[in-house]
Amino acid sequence: MRLATWNVNSLNVRLPQVLDWLNQHQPDVLALQETKLPDERFPQAALEEAGYTCAWFGQKAYNGVALLSRTPMEDVQRGVPGLEDEQRRALAATIGGVRVVCLYVPNGQQVDSDKYRYKLDWLAATRDWLQQELSVHPRLVVMGDMNVAPEDQDVHDPRRWAGQVLVSPPERRAFAALLDVGLQDAFRLFPQPPKVFSWWNYGAVAFRRNLGLRIDHVLVSAELARRCRACVVDPGPRGHERPSDHAPVLADFDLA
């Protein structure tokens, strides 16, 4: 089973790239973030034509998440249960016996801002939800744009970024608290080359000089960690014309 996550920064703009990428990589599941589409504009027909059934949870202009699957989805959950949140950032479904959670974690904008506090509160509520999910789904995968670079090796210039949003200690603790419920960063289950990132600022040099962060993640339960065979970032789409600022992350599993 191949699972993937991609912050597309507007599914309206990126739909042709998503269709190309699905055709090229044939994932069983693709989690999307920042679709930026109200639900009535979700491109269901084009994605179904490509062989994917869809669940989506969108809003106008901002946020928005979706799950695409080659096989049927059950028990679709929209939003973090129990969290009052007008922003549509979470979506879950059970696919082939695997509970799949798609997250678009708030950016936080600036340390100590209202948006930063919202981010930390959101992560705390999500942690509680994932703990519940794990208690009933031993095969749990949580993937998406987590907006946290977990360690300095996930940052192109840790000294310049020290203390800033996306790397600040409270954010890293909140991310570690997600792992503490019983999840592992699939990317770090394997030897990886240095300086692998999943996001690069728009602009002339950031991608060319690999000035990025690794903030898009696939987190897996112990049972899925045992069955995980690979986890890689695909920087290809970031080099295309009119790219998203994020690259997709893929993980392969051997599910007997």
Add this chain to the structure above:
DNA sequence: ATGGCTGGGTCTCCCAGA
């Protein structure tokens, strides 16, 4: 080069992203 880009909406300016 930490955003000196991009997408969307209120639409030639502002908000938000990361």
